[in-house]
Amino acid sequence: MRTRIAIAGGGLGGLTLARILHRHGIDAVVYDREASRSARPQGGALDLHPESGQLALAEAGLAGQFRSEARPEGEEHRILDPTGRTLVHHVPHPGSFSGRPEIDRGALRDLLLDSLPDDTVAWRHRLVAATHRPAEGWDLTFDDGQRASCDILIGADGARSAVRSLLTDVELSYVATLVQLSVVDVDRRHPDLAELVGPGNLWCIGVNQILAAQRLGDGSLQVGISLRAEDQPLDTYRSKQALLDLFAGWNPRLTALIEAAESAPTPRLIEAMPIGTRWTSRPDVTLIGDAAHLMPPVGEGANQAMLDAAELAGQLAANPADPNSAIRTYEESMFSRIHPIAEMSARVQAMMLSPTAAEDIVRFFTRPAEAARKD
Structure with missing residues (x-):
């Protein structure tokens, strides 16, 4: 019997998860609230980090397509004070993909969508409730009354996740x-x-x-x-x-x-979400991305969501006979990985909106490379 996997949320994390599972021969349905892939703009650009976002795309078999869409020149970064005086001007090496090249969120999402079978994403499906069955699996209810069921439910549904409440009552x-x-x-x-x-x-x-x-x-x-x-x-x-x-x-x-x-x-x-948020693992359900570890938007959110997807997909593919063991292994690794990243994100957010932000940020961007790596 095939395990039916439902992914709530068709953002970058959910689509990356579906793509890597697909590469392992594991089917999943992505339920997304949007009316279609083009229903709304996808926001700005993001820089994909080699150790997280780019690694996940490599696991998805999409590294080449990413390089054709990414803009290495987008790494250029200028920091000014209110008078217009330049404080920092970082210029990347021309044409180099060794750093954190930028890619528009919409282009990256399209790249992932194009890599999936046409019937993978069920549009106009905003999950509002999930009820655990007596034996295993979930009955799903969507905002328009439609229903579905699955054996494993994965919440990739962002900051206001409906799946998160099945695991923790943490407050934002x-x-x-x-x-x-x-x-x-x-x-x-x-x-x-x-x-x-x-x-x-x-x-x-x-x-x-x-x-x-x-x-x-x-x-x-x-x-x-x-x-x-x-x-x-x-x-x-x-x-x-x-x-x-x-x-x-x-x-x-x-x-x-x-x-x-x-x-x-x-x-x-x-x-x-509070730094260090954890939950007791529960059968047949888990979270990735902002649903699992919502952080201030300082450059890690999408990257960590995609890495969550790659690690969870890898565990599920390696242990198909015991998906709950795979979920527990993923969660413990994710909790340990995210904790220092969440601490760093909170520090950067506080630093950026402080009375001494200009001095602090210049120091942050011009510190020695070894100190930067420790963050």
Whole structure:
């Protein structure tokens, strides 16, 4: 009898898991809340780390496709102060894939989707409840009343995971506010901003606030404003004028990133799970990615989700007769791996939104290589 695996969530972690399982001859169904693969934009770019995201893509047999889509030049990173003075300017070696090349999230997701059989993803399926059967397996209920069943349920359903509550009642904490905007066709319409940001990332660091921009492969800029956690309602940040008021006194060359945005600002809360979150392993269910270890967005989330997927798929493939043993082995390894990464992510998040952020971040990016490796 074949084991039926259900993956809740069709993000990068869930799709990586489905792809690696497929390579091992193990079928899985991915249930995703979106109406289709193109239902909404997938956000900005991410840098894939050799020891995590890139390793997972190699396990998925997609390293070559990744290299054809990735942008090594996207590693270029500029850090400025509010006057526009350059504090750090990192320029990668031209054409080198030895570091952490950037790839648009949408391109990476498409790469994974294209590698799977057409019927792998069940769109318009937002999981709202899972009931454990008396013997084994799960009965699944989706938001429109549809039902399904599986032998193993894997939660890859992000920050607000419905599967997480089956394993832990941990509460999320509010750590920051992020406001996003977009500037399209930047080379033609805003060449000055294209030059300011360059081919990669720009951070403009003030006191308790950051104005950042990221170049995407489609010629647009994703602009992000990071603010400390506070009691202000999100609606406070839905107008460009309100955002410009936050950066009063900054160099107009920098605040032009806000003025040039075509769309209305989109604010959202940034939350995190407590560092060291664990749960007692339970038969037939586990978590990967943000569902398992939601951290501040400082560059590790997608990479660790994909590595979770690779490690879990490897354990399930190596021990098909005892999937619960495979899940326990994966969980213990994941807990140990994530703990120092979650600690580092929390430190970086706090450092970036502090009164001394500029000095601290310059020190962080210019420290000796050996010290950097310890983090």
